Amino acid sequence: MHLLTSDTAHRPAVVGPWVKGLWQPEPVAVSDWLARRPHLLDGSLTWPALTVDGPAVDHNVAAMAAFAAEHGLDLAPHGKTSMAPALFARQLAAGAWGMTVATGNQALAARAAGVRRLLVANQVLDGSVLRWVAREGAADGGQVVLQVDSRAGLDALVAVADEDAPVPVLVELGHAGGRTGVRDAAAALDLAGAVRAAAGVRLLGVTAYEGGLPGVTEVRCFLEQLRGVAALLADAGLVEADEVTVSVGGSAYFDVVAEVLGGRPVLGGLPARVLLRSGSTVTHDHGVYARRTPFTRVPGTLRPALRVWAQVTSCPEPGLVIVGAGKRDVPVDEGLPVPLRVHRAGAEPEPVRGWAFTRTNDQHAYLEPVDDRATPLEVGDLLELGVSHPCTAFDKWRVVPVLDEDLRVTDLLTTLF
Numbered sequence: 001m002h003l004l005t006s007d008t009a010h011r012p013a014v015v016g017p018w019v020k021g022l023w024q025p026e027p028v029a030v031s032d033w034l035a036r037r038p039h040l041l042d043g044s045l046t047w048p049a050l051t052v053d054g055p056a057v058d059h060n061v062a063a064m065a066a067f068a069a070e071h072g073l074d075l076a077p078h079g080k081t082s083m084a085p086a087l088f089a090r091q092l093a094a095g096a097w098g099m100t101v102a103t104g105n106q107a108l109a110a111r112a113a114g115v116r117r118l119l120v121a122n123q124v125l126d127g128s129v130l131r132w133v134a135r136e137g138a139a140d141g142g143q144v145v146l147q148v149d150s151r152a153g154l155d156a157l158v159a160v161a162d163e164d165a166p167v168p169v170l171v172e173l174g175h176a177g178g179r180t181g182v183r184d185a186a187a188a189l190d191l192a193g194a195v196r197a198a199a200g201v202r203l204l205g206v207t208a209y210e211g212g213l214p215g216v217t218e219v220r221c222f223l224e225q226l227r228g229v230a231a232l233l234a235d236a237g238l239v240e241a242d243e244v245t246v247s248v249g250g251s252a253y254f255d256v257v258a259e260v261l262g263g264r265p266v267l268g269g270l271p272a273r274v275l276l277r278s279g280s281t282v283t284h285d286h287g288v289y290a291r292r293t294p295f296t297r298v299p300g301t302l303r304p305a306l307r308v309w310a311q312v313t314s315c316p317e318p319g320l321v322i323v324g325a326g327k328r329d330v331p332v333d334e335g336l337p338v339p340l341r342v343h344r345a346g347a348e349p350e351p352v353r354g355w356a357f358t359r360t361n362d363q364h365a366y367l368e369p370v371d372d373r374a375t376p377l378e379v380g381d382l383l384e385l386g387v388s389h390p391c392t393a394f395d396k397w398r399v400v401p402v403l404d405e406d407l408r409v410t411d412l413l414t415t416l417f
Contacts, residue, residue: 074096079099163199167200196240338388349384356370
């Protein structure tokens, strides 16, 4: 049985002509639609369409759970990648501590989808969000952890917090040229002292984002600094818990996180709980993360799980093929799509060689040959495309079919963008 199974509470109840990627001219109950056992190529979908490879997701969730267990880390995968409740549920079922989000709206959506423990890996100044966290964050045994990097941010939270139900916070450490976060240990210690002295909040530890650094050496140095700051805060008695929380980790350097912070270390006399926030690992990709995954440096594999299916719509001149999928359908911010295979009726899929995408419009992509042995392509061919950067693939689709090994649709994921 695949780990990726239905989450019927967050699957759409009805599909119809409003659902991009499905060909369903009349509304129909999703249960009835799925009961047909739709196939990618039987006319149930229309092009372009984004799909998720169910077995690949199963593999990726299991691989990351195993990596975390082996290295003494806890997973808090970043939900902004997919904002798909069914994928949240699969990761939580595999042992994740909770989910990470980036905005108040994402936190609200994830909580509504049943996620009890949330880490908001961003600076939150919006009073509406802060009041909700203060009032509802701990409801029904839940927890919403915020982070701060300034007195202004702390003051905004304290202004709405309840002394009898203090909000858990992390002090964020940043690096020069990075985004948020105090820039050195002294500033972190000063802000942590202010948190400790304030009413309505309690300090759990520190947090950081290392993904913007250029390489392993720089990341290792930064994470060692983070480890030192965590120890300083614990040693100074500023952490108001029986463990110090250290939150860190994009999807490109989790091996270095394991090297520097793994093994459940004792920092400043307190055991450390290290929350690894890697989010793109759940689907991986054929582009930026295929190149940057730590599994190019350490044992392990992730499988790309996202495909966009689009037809060749025009071959208007020699050396130019137009494909019917553009910026509205595929991510382009971290690289253009990757042509994988061509599918034709009555034939086995054939690898696409010798072509590369060069640019996109809203609904079109330009495919040009890169050598003289390019696979022949014709108008009407269905192309299977890999994508680069899952985060900006999911946000273009509200309903995403899940395919099995035989290209049959086993479920429909809903995204909450």
